[in-house]
Amino acid sequence: MSHLHISRTAEIPDELRVARARSTPGLGPRLLFFSGGSALNGISRRLKAYTHNSIHLMTPFDSGGSSQVLRRAFDMPAVGDLRSRLMALADESDLGQPDIFALFTHRFPVGASRAKLEREFAALLDTTHPLMDAVSQPMRSLILSHLRAFAAHCPEGFDFAGASVGNLILAGGYLTHDRALEPVLFIMSKMVAVQGTVRSIIDSNLGLGAVLADGQTVQGQREITGKEVPPIGSPIRELFLTRDGVRLERNAVKLPKRNRRLIERADLICYPPGSLFTSVIANLLPHGVGRSVAQRAVPKLYIPSLGADPECLGMDLPDQVTALLAALRADAGQDCPADRLLTAVLCDKRGLRDADVRRIANEHGLPCVGLNLCGGAAAARYDPVRICEALVSLV
Known part of the structure; x- marks a missing residue:
């Protein structure tokens, strides 16, 4: 040693x-x-x-839950795990930003109707939502700029059920900053006084694939991890990155x-x-x-x-x-x-x-x-x- x-x-x-x-x-x-x-x-x-x-x-390769809804809608990396780690490291002392923390960690209800979900999102945009109203300036304007960027690119019929407001803000920031995660992660870190550094290992919209011992190839983090779908039936022999379902050579990333x-x-x-x-x-x-x-x-x-x-x-x-x-x-x-x-x-x-x-x-x-x-x-x-x-x- x-x-x-x-x-x-x-x-x-x-x-x-x-x-x-x-x-x-x-x-x-x-x-x-x-x-x-x-x-x-x-x-x-x-x-x-x-x-x-x-x-x-x-x-940033998660392909399940609300992160996958954003990935499909905006062709972007998964941000849910990044957002939750930022919140875990946020300053929780009296010097922190509890109002911003509460906004970023809020989730839309899962069982609500589409009309009710869309009304709640509209309330965030016009600042009548209690969580947005509680955020003081100038932070509120900065957050709204990201949320409005999300709204401008949001496809019709987007499913807000279970979505984290923090993820929507990250998505809007990603679009605002020329489809780059690093700037918006930096900004969000400052907003909640993150006591550490959180970064995506790469800033690209890629997926995961695995070769199993029985020769089968499985694609997608959700399918590999076996937590939202039936687990794999053979041991993993190799893990690799994909772009649009195509395996990438290691040196390419x-x-x-x-x-x-x-x-x-x-x-x-x-x-x-x-x-x-x-x-x-x-x-x-x-x-x-x-x-x-x-x-x-x-x-x-x-x-x-x-x-x-x-x-x-x-x-x-x-x-x-x-x-x-x-x-x-x-x-x-x-x-x-x-x-x-x-x-x-x-x-x-x-x-x-x-x-x-x-x-x-x-x-x-x-x-x-x-x-x-x-x-x-x-x-x-x-x-x-x-x-x-x-x-x-x-x-």
């Missing part, structure tokens, strides 16, 4: 480092996460007490320089809990990600999800580590040492099997660190405080 000297019985967290982080979160460490979905939101919300400098590189710089400055890199393929490995597909990770000499941790992941059919913990390393080596090079891409697997000790520890050590030369990360009797969910304190301690 070259960057992370810890054993399975390591004493974590380090109380001094944790206390220092809590006393000055504005100077806290740059913890970088490759993630998607909502699995990390609870941890992210608690992380604000330890650092305001966390970095979240996220997938490059990591933006602004995101490469974030990786280069990270104090710790984490592959966090979440759907292994569509939330974590999907972030590793753009050309340059694996190479950038390999060049950074900092702790690099994998925290596996608890419970069953429908994407990991037939996979145990060593298989998941192998899949993660394979995705990184596809860019960093097949001869890249494992500890340049991953330095330890961080697990709740109650679910860590000795056989898995030995196999990961034998196959990859990597340690598994077993800690009490769940707390109490709830072994099916990580305790956000314990996760945050473990990560801060390892910087």
